[in-house]
Amino acid sequence: MTASTMMNTAQMEAVAARHPHLVEGSSRKRIRSALFFAGLALYMVYSWWFFSIGQVLANANWGIAGTYLADWVSYEVRPDIRIADDGTMQVVYPRYSPLGPDAEPEWVRIETRMMERTVEAPVATQQQAPKESSSFSFMAPNAAVGGAAPAEVKPETRTEEVVSRATIAFNPTTSIDVAEGQVTAEHRGETLRIDLDRANGVQPVGDLPAWASQKRPGEKITLSFGMTGWADVDVEKISIHNRFPGWANFIFDTQSPFFGKSFGEVAGLVLGGERLDPDRSNLSLAWNNILYNSEWQHLDVWTKLLQTIVMAFVGTLFASVVAFPLSFLAARNITRNGLLNQATKRFFDFLRSVDMLIWALFFTRAFGPGPLAGMSAIFFTDTGTLGKLYSEALENIDDKQREGVKSVGAAPLAVQRFGVMPQVLPVFASQALYFWESNTRSATIIGAVGAGGIGLKLWEAMRTNSDWENVCYMVILILIVVFLFDGISNLLRSRLMGQKTH
């Protein structure tokens, strides 16, 4: 501000003395709003204490939050390296590995050799891992093998092929190499060697780098490589979690005959390949495999999504159809009967105030879980809300048009049809469309209490804490539907109202 527009204190006081009401009013207003916002701030402090928010946030497991978030858009492959008492190893994949059964991914390199071993190795024949101090390259092709033979050989020995060395390459700078009771981990140029000792437990050689952690000496060491994955190193088992971006097996699951085939191969099979299943064509087999994908459950998700849409659509439609005639009874300028007005209005209030949740729970009990319950809940709640809005719109209409129609001698019904309807119909339809769109969103939530739709499926996927990628998939579908309906509803409304509403 420039100096000329400023008043000095004396001038301001002079103005205040001349017009005391100006200053007084504004200062009272200022104090009032300052008090109001101070009250809000005080309330926030009180709530902070009431819900002990600070404590809960401090105790939260934020490390898990990162993993869960990463699960939305990526997946882990989790091979275990099991180390037997005699030092032989086995690479085991979990039963439902995203790679399917008999996977041999190229990032897991295995060296095997023939070896005589006892089937029931006694505990006494534990073998000490040979300590190596020489510089050790994990990629060295023929690192020392041997000396790992069991000390005692029982009569029940047999010769079999065992894994003597396993190398997991997470990415070019991160890898884990396991051989001879020793684990060598490399991450971003740093190397950590860990001795797996049956007697003394897990013993790191030298200091642990920042990416490795051990709670107590001898216990397992956790190596975390950020987004690339992590590993738990224990004496008997090394659990590898290798993370890959994207959604695994989104189209075909590991049971499907089309699993692991490229797009070209699948297209070839579908268009003119030999029948994989003699009973039906490859196209129908492929489509069936997609719909019943055990991991993603496409058909179920789509059905549940459609249920949610249907719940919102039918609920809102019925609500507006029922609210329409009732609102004429509730509007005091249309029906000149105070008792009837009040009764209808209180009925609307009742429907609206008994929460959508209560209706949803009631109807779930009555109709069993499914869209009928959600539909009825939306119908009951919105009959109240739309009835209230409609009757308010009716009470605000311009009376001149009604009088005009009445004055030419029209029947009561014709007065409503030509004197009232043209004024309120666009408003009514616009309100109904708005609620249709907003109900598509609320239908997701009441679904979670059992009232049908995708809500319950979402909730179940979240309860297990391991299916976050399915949650992501459903959230994306819901967002698409909500944005689409938002657009349609806005378009129709702006056409109805003759102007852009939003």
Place this chain on the structure above:
Amino acid sequence: MAVSVLRYPILLQAITMNMNRLGDGFSEKGALIERHFQELAGRRRLYTWLGLAVLFLALTGSLWFANETNAGKFFDRLPHFFDFVGDLVPRDGAEIGRALFDLPSPYDDGSLKYDYPEGRLYLTDTIYVPEYVYKMLETLNIAIFSTIFGLAFGFLLSFLAARNLMPNPWVRGPVRRLMELLRAFPEVVIAGFFLAILSLGPIPAIIAVSVHTVGALGKLFFEVVENADMRPDEGLKAAGGNWFERVWFGIVPQVMPNFMSYFLLRLEINVRASTIIGAVGGGGIGEPLRLSISQGHEAKTLAIVLLLLSTIIAVDQFSAWLRRRLVGDQAFQLAQ
């Protein structure tokens, strides 16, 4: 002339009525207009009927689909519906009061159904808060806290999203998209995600409702800001005020009443929303309600319904009264 009449459906309808009465006594020009009008009206009627037919087909399909995929079929379940309503009648009317105020029940047989005094929350040795009243307060607090949170952040974001205050589309666009995302993101997912990270309690519900409220209020707020009178702003600009001064002294005073009105409207909505989120796994009254309905504890259910109903009516009435004081009757025409 025909066009201007068509703009006013009222006139048009009145003319039709009269014309039907008058018959076909038109001049040549009048007949042309009449024919044109009949064509337009016919097309309009056709569209209306087509629209209704599509709506009817969609409705039939939807109903069939809903009934097919429901656990119980509508007509099979309808008689049982009334059984269920009958099940809700408690053994005597006073049971509802006992459940509500945690008084011991004469029917107490040690089961969960009649263990009303169990939930008492003692403040001192003799004074206690009944369980459901406390839970209701918790729900109410969730709603108020998240609405204030939404008010604060919606307030900050709305000025960045309004076209008249933020001409730069690279700021306005992302802020608007962010608010749309916050609004459309399913609340149940936010609650579930934070339930997995934080322990059980009301905080996941607070976060879920708050996030949604920021988006919803932000949108309503920036529309208010865009409709604000820009003359105070121009005055401040002429006097050399910077952006913050222009917003704070030029815009905020005129939009504040509308902001508060929307804040109160949102509070009404959030009381309901936090009840629902509570039922899904957050704290508050929703969870005991869900449990008591599913276990068939009729007195407890009715007590909670009564409590919830009276709270919601009280909040609605209070908010309506305050809104009428803040912005007058205009508050009730903004309802959409």
